[in-house]
Amino acid sequence: xxxxxLPYGSTEVCLTVSPENLLGVVEPxxxxxxxxxxxxxxxxxxxxxxxxxxxxxxKPNQKIAIAFDKNLNPNLLGLMISKLWDKMKVSGIPASxxxxxxxxxxxxxxxxxxxxxxxxxxxxNFQKKVHNPNILEDLVEVGLTxxxxxxxxxxxxxxADVKILLGKIGLHPYAGFYGGSSTILSICGLKTIHxxxxxxxxxxxxxxxxxxxxxxxxxxxxxxxxxxxxALNVIENEENETLKVFCGEPEKMFLEGVxxxxxxxxxxxxxxxxxxxxxxxxxxxxxxFYCAYEAxxxxxxxxxxxxxxxxxxxxxxxxxxENFHKWMVEIDSVEDLKKIVKxxxxxCLHRVFQLMDVLKNHRIIVVSALPNVFVxxxxxxxLAKTVNDAVEWALRLVGKKSxxxxxxxxxxxxxxxxxxxxxx
Numbered sequence: 001x002x003x004x005x006l007p008y009g010s011t012e013v014c015l016t017v018s019p020e021n022l023l024g025v026v027e028p029x030x031x032x033x034x035x036x037x038x039x040x041x042x043x044x045x046x047x048x049x050x051x052x053x054x055x056x057x058x059k060p061n062q063k064i065a066i067a068f069d070k071n072l073n074p075n076l077l078g079l080m081i082s083k084l085w086d087k088m089k090v091s092g093i094p095a096s097x098x099x100x101x102x103x104x105x106x107x108x109x110x111x112x113x114x115x116x117x118x119x120x121x122x123x124x125n126f127q128k129k130v131h132n133p134n135i136l137e138d139l140v141e142v143g144l145t146x147x148x149x150x151x152x153x154x155x156x157x158x159x160a161d162v163k164i165l166l167g168k169i170g171l172h173p174y175a176g177f178y179g180g181s182s183t184i185l186s187i188c189g190l191k192t193i194h195x196x197x198x199x200x201x202x203x204x205x206x207x208x209x210x211x212x213x214x215x216x217x218x219x220x221x222x223x224x225x226x227x228x229x230x231a232l233n234v235i236e237n238e239e240n241e242t243l244k245v246f247c248g249e250p251e252k253m254f255l256e257g258v259x260x261x262x263x264x265x266x267x268x269x270x271x272x273x274x275x276x277x278x279x280x281x282x283x284x285x286x287x288x289f290y291c292a293y294e295a296x297x298x299x300x301x302x303x304x305x306x307x308x309x310x311x312x313x314x315x316x317x318x319x320x321x322e323n324f325h326k327w328m329v330e331i332d333s334v335e336d337l338k339k340i341v342k343x344x345x346x347x348c349l350h351r352v353f354q355l356m357d358v359l360k361n362h363r364i365i366v367v368s369a370l371p372n373v374f375v376x377x378x379x380x381x382x383l384a385k386t387v388n389d390a391v392e393w394a395l396r397l398v399g400k401k402s403x404x405x406x407x408x409x410x411x412x413x414x415x416x417x418x419x420x421x422x423x424x
Contacts, residue, residue: 006387006408007282009314013367015277015387015406021395023273023403026302028412029264034241037076037234041083041245044232049248049256051230054087058162062093065160067131068167069103069186070110070118073240078121080166080232085123095125099156102130103186106347107193109133129156133190143225147218149196151225152189158226165223165231165250169257171414173294174200174350176210177261179233180254181223190345192222200350201334201341203357207297208265208414210258223250233257238412265414269302272417274402275394276303277310277387278410285411286313288320289370289379290351295410296364297354302405302415305361308394312367312387319374324348328355328378355379363397365390 001016004025045054058064066084068077081100088098100122102110110118115130122128131154132138139152157163169179185193199205199214210216231250235243235257246257280286280295292313303309319325323346331337334356341349358364365382366375367390375383384390395402407413 004406004408006277006279006312006406007286008279008312008367009286009316009369010283012282013312013387015391017391017404017406021275021402021404023405024270026267026269026405026407026413026415028409029267031237031264032243034237035243037242037245038079038083040234040242041079041232044245044247045083045087048230048253049246050252051248054084054230055090057229058088058091058093060092062091062097062161063159064088064093064098064162064164065101065157066098066164066166067101067103067154067157067183067187068165069105069183070108070114071105072167074117074121076234076242077118077166080234081122081126084164084232095123096127099127099129099160101154101157101187102128103183104131104133105186107133107190107345127156129154131187133188133193136189139189145218145221145225147199147214147221149199149218149222150191151222152192153184153226154187157187162230163226163228165228167231167233169233169235169246169254169261171207171261171265173207173297174205174354175215175219176206176208176213177216177254177258179257180231180250181219181228182216183231184223184226184228185219188222194345196222197345197347197350198341201338201353205350206300207294208262220251235260262414265412266416267413268418269405269415270418271403272302272304272307273405274304274307274398275310275391275404276307277312277391277404277406279312279408280411281409282314286315288317289313289315289366289368289374290320290324290348293351293355295407296358298410298413299405299407299415300358300362301417303362306398308363308365308397309358310365310367310384310387310390310394312390315368315370318370319378321348321351322346324351325374325378327352331356363394365393
């Protein structure tokens with residue numbers, strides 16, 4: 001038998017698997033070495049992707065708007081703006097022509113403390129604004145996307161001659177990846193944010209997936225309608241250390257960043273398995289079910305239809321997600337959910353949909369400290385006492401000779417099926 005240790009909260013649990021059943025253990029790739037942020041920033045600004053340098057773009061007397069959302073590190077923001085200003089001021093524009101807008105995140109307005117942390121990093125002579133997606137007189141409607149999202153944008157940003165977005169690039173639970181064009185939502189109206197979120201209730205809206213993803217496609221269109229000129233994004237590792245900086249035309253720059261992330265997240269797998277055992281990676285990734293569930297989203301491409309996913313997650317803090325429990329109890333079908341999401345902007349709803357959608361083709365067994373009243377009663381899943389019990393149960397469901405894949409750190413991996421080269 002093969003022993004495989006899986007993170008579980010702050011400890012580990014041991015899975016024993018027969019070599020005949022084990023298709024493989026999928027481990028994360030080593031991460032790139034952290035880089036010096038200021039050096040990466042300067043390098044990126046000197047070599048923008050599919051765009052001119054800022055000192056070539058900005059002209060005298062133009063108005064500049066710089067926007068970002070509140071998940072950006074304030075210290076990085078200060079350095080970004082300082083470097084941007086070094087490049088722009090050679091054109092002769094006064095600092096008073098630059099407006100910096102602190103955006104919201106998922107419609108949530110920055111608290112006073114959050115705003116102050118950012119404001120103190122912005123040069124004194126710049127115009128400074130905190131975006132509120134609920135104040136209609138501060139918004140302008142700039143168009144309608146093909147998916148019928150009405151685009152309401154911050155008026156100060158719209159009126160600028162040069163429009164710049166700052167942010168990070170990383171994995172996103174339903175847009176595929178965040179960064180690039182997606183930062184525009186942080187300075188849109190709540191109606192725009194909500195209508196884009198409705199598109200998350202779709203089987204194509206998945207983590208790590210851009211192709212045919214309606215949320216992502218809508219975001220690209222929104223950014224084009226808003227006439228964004230330039231974006232500057234940082235990529236960080238799990239410890240929030242800088243790996244790389246990209247800048248230039250928003251979409252081209254973003255796709256280069258995504259390619260870089262894929263280079264260390266994607267791990268090739270020989271084939272799909274009937275049973276996939278996943279741990280999010282222990283604390284803090286499995287502190288509640290809402291967070292831990294994302295590990296399942298990472299592995300859907302390697303589970304056979306009708307297969308079983310075993311989720312090994314302590315969930316010491318319960319189900320998680322502010323209204324997740326409420327919606328799991330109240331919503332009976334995807335049809336009901338689609339009606340509810342159009343009326344309610346609640347970021348728990350996409351997670352409810354994802355779970356329902358996965359259960360159409362797969363079964364899930366949970367190894368967790370959660371009470372069975374939550375697992376079977378609320379989540380409609382099976383609870384096992386140990387990971388070995390869960391796998392034994394799974395093999396009874398799909399056949400004793402079924403293949404098993406194991407991912408001890410699923411949230412740090414995007415498994416992809418190995419492509420077979422055709423010999424000519």
